Amino acid sequence: MVQKHLQDFQVFPKHIGIWYGSWTCLDAKAKETLRFEAEITQKIIENQWIQTNTYKYPDGRNxxxxxVGKVISEDEVEIEALDLPEWQNFRTIAREYGDNMIIFNVWNKATGNLFATEIINLINHNNRCRTTQSFTEEGKVKGFMLIVEERVL
Structure with missing residues (x-):
């Protein structure tokens, strides 16, 4: 079977570019725990999803x-963190839905338990919103993240 090219996917190519946005983290009771900004660069190079996130925290830290993501089916990409050793314990699959949505699921490799789900909704060419739900190893809600981004390039 011939592998589908990422450039030919329905939704991923629409996210290519540089995005800037605000990130708000909430605990399990929806109390704000952290707020920061981030710049996200997303590209397709040699049939791989290449993404760089630069987080800018209120205390001045960046x-x-x-x-990197690799095509694993007609509408799925497996994402790996290149510089986060702790993420080697997780498996992340991003799947397209419809014309404008990508859903990421992250599982603990050792237990198979769901660690997080993120929904990215491309509202229009230059605006998207993302919501993340994270879970404890026991399957309880750990927290949420709300992200509002605008394409800047």
């Missing part, structure tokens, strides 16, 4: 993380 943290950068890189990710």
């Amino acid at each position: 943290v950068t993380n890189s990710f």
Whole structure:
């Protein structure tokens, strides 16, 4: 079977570019625990999803993380963190839905338990919103993240 090219996917190519947005983290009771901004660069290079996140925290710290995604089916990409050793314990699959949505699921490799789900909704060409639900190993809600982003390039 011939592998589908990421450029030919329905939704992923619509996210190529540089995005800037505000991130709000909430605990299990929806109390705000952290707020920061981030710049996300997303590209397709040699049939791989290449993403760099630069987080800008209120205390002046900047943290950068890189990710790479490989096509694993007609509408799924497996994402790996390149510089987060703790993420080697997780499996992340991103799947397209419809014309504008990607859903990421993250599982603990050792237990198979769901660790997080993120929904990215491309509202229009230059605006998207993301919501993340995270869970404890026991399957209880751990927290949420709300992200509102605008394409800047």
